Amino acid sequence: EDQVTQSPEALRLQEGESSSLNCSYTVSGLRGLFWYRQDPGKGPEFLFTLYSAGEEKEKERLKATLTKKESFLHITAPKPEDSATYLCAVKVGANNLFFGTGTRLTVIP
């Protein structure tokens, strides 16, 4: 059975305190792993797609990495505006995304 588990559920960081969010997955035949950011009252906003182990993508203070069993979203020197829920999803089947339940990040000034 396809499974995506994100940890921690919630994370509070001081501004400038770097950390990592984890997404572990069990799927038959990974066809892409996606990271999204979701702000309250908004839809998920696309951040990154990763396809193969060893791949890395960066955008501003965020860097996503992928291994055969998990993905990490590294946040370097976060700012309060990085506060959001970060969702991980894996592509299964033809075009379905299977989402984890997210990590709620709060960055305190």
Added chain:
Amino acid sequence: DAGVIQSPRHEVTEMGQEVTLRCKPISGHDYLFWYRQTMMQGLELLVYFNNKAVMDDSGMPKDRFSAKMPNASFSTLKIQPSEPRDSAVYFCASSLDRVGQPQHFGDGTRLSIL
């Protein structure tokens, strides 16, 4: 560029009433998805279309839910009769039919069934 547009943004209705949620995908996108988000279950795929045809509706309770896409720029998700357990945020998303293209989400409809 206009993103995915959903209406209404909020809907409050009584149990047993019919509810219709609407979605306008990004122009030119081939895929359209309907998701439901709750605190307990997170984001769950209900149904998705490719070029207006239903590809997978296995996540949708078919006794009360129905989804249509009469043209490339409009889709509806209907619930009849609605129940309190249907209370959730419903998202519509669309994407291009190309490898690696992400799904782009609307801002959702917050549905409350009393």
